[in-house]
Amino acid sequence: MEKITAARGTELRCKGWRQEALLRMLENVLENGENQKELTVYAALAKAARDWNSYHAIVNTLKSLEEDETLVIQSGKPIGIMRTHKYAPIVVMANCNMIGQWATSDNFYKYQEQGLIVWGGLTAAAWQYIGSQGVIQGTYEIFQSIARMHFGGDLAGRFILTAGLGGMGGAQPLAATMAGAAILCVEVSEARIDKRIEVGYLQRKTSSLSEALEWIQEAAAKKESVSVGLLGNAADIYPELLRLGIQPDIVTDQTSAHDLLYGYIPSGFSPEEAAELRKSDPEKLQAASGASIAREVEAMLTFQKKGAVVFDNGNNIRTQAVKYGVKDAFNIVVFTEGFLRPLFARAIGPFRWVALSGDVEDIRKIDRLILEQFSDNEIAVNWIRLANKYVPVEGLPARIGWFGHGDRTKLALAVNEMVRSGELSGPIAFSRDHLDAGSMAHPNIMTENMKDGSDAIADWPLLNAMLNCSSMADLVAIHSGGGGYSGYMTSAGVTLVADGTADADLRLKTTLDNDTGLGVLRYADAGYDESLDEASQKGIRRIDTKQFQS
Numbered sequence: 001m002e003k004i005t006a007a008r009g010t011e012l013r014c015k016g017w018r019q020e021a022l023l024r025m026l027e028n029v030l031e032n033g034e035n036q037k038e039l040t041v042y043a044a045l046a047k048a049a050r051d052w053n054s055y056h057a058i059v060n061t062l063k064s065l066e067e068d069e070t071l072v073i074q075s076g077k078p079i080g081i082m083r084t085h086k087y088a089p090i091v092v093m094a095n096c097n098m099i100g101q102w103a104t105s106d107n108f109y110k111y112q113e114q115g116l117i118v119w120g121g122l123t124a125a126a127w128q129y130i131g132s133q134g135v136i137q138g139t140y141e142i143f144q145s146i147a148r149m150h151f152g153g154d155l156a157g158r159f160i161l162t163a164g165l166g167g168m169g170g171a172q173p174l175a176a177t178m179a180g181a182a183i184l185c186v187e188v189s190e191a192r193i194d195k196r197i198e199v200g201y202l203q204r205k206t207s208s209l210s211e212a213l214e215w216i217q218e219a220a221a222k223k224e225s226v227s228v229g230l231l232g233n234a235a236d237i238y239p240e241l242l243r244l245g246i247q248p249d250i251v252t253d254q255t256s257a258h259d260l261l262y263g264y265i266p267s268g269f270s271p272e273e274a275a276e277l278r279k280s281d282p283e284k285l286q287a288a289s290g291a292s293i294a295r296e297v298e299a300m301l302t303f304q305k306k307g308a309v310v311f312d313n314g315n316n317i318r319t320q321a322v323k324y325g326v327k328d329a330f331n332i333v334v335f336t337e338g339f340l341r342p343l344f345a346r347a348i349g350p351f352r353w354v355a356l357s358g359d360v361e362d363i364r365k366i367d368r369l370i371l372e373q374f375s376d377n378e379i380a381v382n383w384i385r386l387a388n389k390y391v392p393v394e395g396l397p398a399r400i401g402w403f404g405h406g407d408r409t410k411l412a413l414a415v416n417e418m419v420r421s422g423e424l425s426g427p428i429a430f431s432r433d434h435l436d437a438g439s440m441a442h443p444n445i446m447t448e449n450m451k452d453g454s455d456a457i458a459d460w461p462l463l464n465a466m467l468n469c470s471s472m473a474d475l476v477a478i479h480s481g482g483g484g485y486s487g488y489m490t491s492a493g494v495t496l497v498a499d500g501t502a503d504a505d506l507r508l509k510t511t512l513d514n515d516t517g518l519g520v521l522r523y524a525d526a527g528y529d530e531s532l533d534e535a536s537q538k539g540i541r542r543i544d545t546k547q548f549q550s
């Protein structure tokens with residue numbers, strides 16, 4: 001089968017740019033994904049569509065869809081077309097939502113086998129994945145925050161140990177070198193190491209631990225940055241480093257530890273051997289993965305006791321470790337609570353935009369606009385300068401930029417004007433990660449240890465999706481966890497198309513203001529001072545029920 005890539009240029013295959021944009025976003029997700037044949041985009045099992053029939057049906061439908069119609073998608077499969085109106089979303093979707101008591105990984109695997117469900121990850125089935133770049137600024141901001149909190153603001157000369165160079169984890173080496181550190185990335189699949197080198201995210205590779213350590217130590221001594229992919233298993237390498245008395249400064253892991261069957265590869269197995277065992281004895285494979293994770297997390301805890309900054313990078317590794325006997329796994333902090341919460345409390349989060357024509361110059365023009373019009377936004381200016389220099393193009397040219405309430409709208413409206421005036425060569429799609437202030441409940445990742453204890457309340461992402469539909473977004477998605485994330489999370493995603501029209505101005509302003517507005521209110525409701533301040537500074541109309549005491 002021919003490899004699917006996103007269409008480029010300005011010729012439309014659909015009846016309007018809104019439909020064409022969503023079709024290109026779907027194609028782009030597959031173009032950037034890890035295993036196109038299986039429709040797998042990232043995180044082991046996160047897919048773009050239920051199956052190939054569904055994919056082709058979606059493509060066909062988008063091509064004939066009218067502006068006043070809405071395509072309805074259930075777990076990656078198109079269900080029907082509804083007559084709505086031109087301000088309604090072009091696509092609404094609900095992916096992998098199971099009823100509470102049923103939301104287990106075993107049920108998920110069973111439903112998946114029966115062809116009834118697909119896990120969409122966050123951005124895979126919502127057609128918003130933009131390659132490893134999607135998480136690169138988040139990873140960079142984590143490292144910067146650690147630098148400020150623990151290392152006098154600078155990671156030069158520091159050694160970061162991590163694992164996993166997949167669809168998302170592949171961002172780690174580039175984010176670390178951008179932050180000036182020396183990073184060792186343990187990865188069990190040589191093909192994944194090669195892919196990251198090929199796309200320019202990783203610098204060197206070896207299968208020798210001593211060679212890897214030589215490169216790391218040499219760079220750290222000279223205060224130079226370096227990224228090294230080491231072919232090996234994290235469950236072996238982490239304890240081996242302890243045995244050798246090697247102490248990194250920062251330790252994490254971004255393997256697909258959330259999924260014991262399809263994600264994590266246990267010690268003693270190659271990815272191919274694990275795939276065999278998956279078929280012949282899935283329970284044995286899960287037990288072996290659990291035991292290896294336990295060993296790895298024990299080592300992480302020891303690094304922490306010896307003084308390293310250790311954190312969970314959003315892959316449920318601590319939850320798995322507890323299940324397999326590591327009682328104090330939650331002594332490790334999660335990245336959101338540890339390093340990013342003050343940003344999320346102001347609804348500053350992973351906003352992104354994609355040049356639908358495929359012209360990289362469009363992204364560079366938007367970079368320049370940001371440097372001019374957001375010169376007082378330190379995070380944005382610093383990031384755009386770095387990204388412009390270091391982040392390679394993957395698929396349709398795109399950019400991630402952490403912006404907050406008001407700034408997202410200001411940027412999107414300015415970009416829509418650039419589309420209208422012909423300054424850009426085509427429309428731009430805006431979206432964001434589901435891991436954003438108002439759009440995710442994930443008690444072991446996004447919402448762990450919320451100030452008011454509201455960690456597992458899933459009303460927020462549902463409200464977010466309803467509000468974004470009411471606000472005229474072009475695509476709205478509600479996702480819950482699949483595989484090892486089953487029962488652990490609910491999130492919502494949104495996409496908007498800046499096609500230069502006045503209607504797009506209306507959609508962009510209403511949706512983006514309300515999307516981040518709800519984010520600020522979610523944290524304000526939980527009692528965060530930054531959010532209360534943000535709400536009052538920016539005129540977000542919060543209702544304080546305490547004022548109505550009877």
Ligand code: NAD
Nearest residue numbers: 042043044164166167168169187188234255264265314315
């Ligand atoms: P992926 O499945 O594409 O890649 C995982 C990689 O880990 C693979 O290359 C695999 O070969 C490797 N691996 C598995 N077991 C290993 C082991 N024992 N030792 C060394 N390497 C091993 O997954 P991804 O998209 O990179 O995501 C990784 C994890 O991060 C997932 O759990 C995902 O849900 C999570 N995630 C977190 C964030 C965040 O915001 N922090 C964002 C996206 C994804």
